[in-house]
Amino acid sequence: MSTEALRIVWIYPDLLSTYGDRGNALILARRARQRGFRVEVLEVRSDQQLPTVADIYLIGGGEDGPQALGAQRLLADGGLHRAVAQGAVVFGVCAGYQLLGASFFAKGTQYRGLELLDISSDRGPSRAVGELAGDIDARLGLPPLTGFENHGGRTRLGPGAAPLARVTHGVGNDGATEGAWRGKLLGTYSHGPALARNPALADLLLRWATGAHQLPPLEDTWADRLRAERQAAVAATVRP
Ligand code: GLN
Secondary structure, three states, X not given: OOOOOEEEEXXXXXXXXXXXXXXXXXXXXXXXXXXXXXXXXXXXXOOOOOOOOOOEEEEOOOOHHHXXXXXXXXXXXXXXXXHHHOOOEEXXXXXXXXXXXXXXXXXXXXXXXXXXXXXXXXXXXXXXXEEEEEEEOHHHOOOOEEEEEEEEEEEEEOOOOEEEEEEEEOOOOOOOEEEEEEOOEEEEOOOOXXXXXXXXXXXXXXXXXXXXXXXXXXXXHHHHHHHHHHHHHHHOXXXX
16 A cells, blocks of 8 residues: 555546446545545546556446447556556456456457456346345455346356355356455446445455555444345345
8 A cells, every 4th residue: 555545546437437336436435534544536537547556446337338448448558457466456346347357248249358357258148137145255254245236248257266256146247156356356246336335345445455454343234234124125036
């Protein structure tokens, strides 16, 4: 982490912000400030160069066209690769998750991804839309993931990436696993402001970025209540 402030970069809000993705930057900044960190949030548009010195990079969801354009610009920019080589944390949501991998499909065409995560995405048989829930990789020590998903792609993990969660409801990568992580890179199909619904995941990213083993607990009753409510709701749903 920098000696100055914790620097959070939101990548390409002009392309990859279909689902309120700004919420992830807001949640991270607020939870860091509540622990006494000074925080700077930088929004970097797709016509700007990506700074390489930030601590956390956020990439949001998007439709196929902006997703393909975003991946091409990030490849041409090269800044995210340099930041990752320097130990930056990356959090990708949906389109932003897919484009971290080797390849993905957009509008029927296969595009090259950033090859930062050992994943690749294909077009699925149907669009995955609805509640998404899963038990997170025990090594991360987090409560179950909950969220909402809306994507056409399906994602295969190579040996270099571990699933973020085992799906208990919804589709995620392929109906069995959801998301992926390696080192300080993490991606999920849990939509938009996923960190608002999963504050423990936000704290994991903050711990990775700051090197802190633990962060003082915050009042998260609202998120716990929402998780319990959604889990009860999906348990009551009869699968077609
Ligand atoms: N365009 C991608 C897909 O449909 C990602 C969608 C999204 O970000 N929600 O799979």
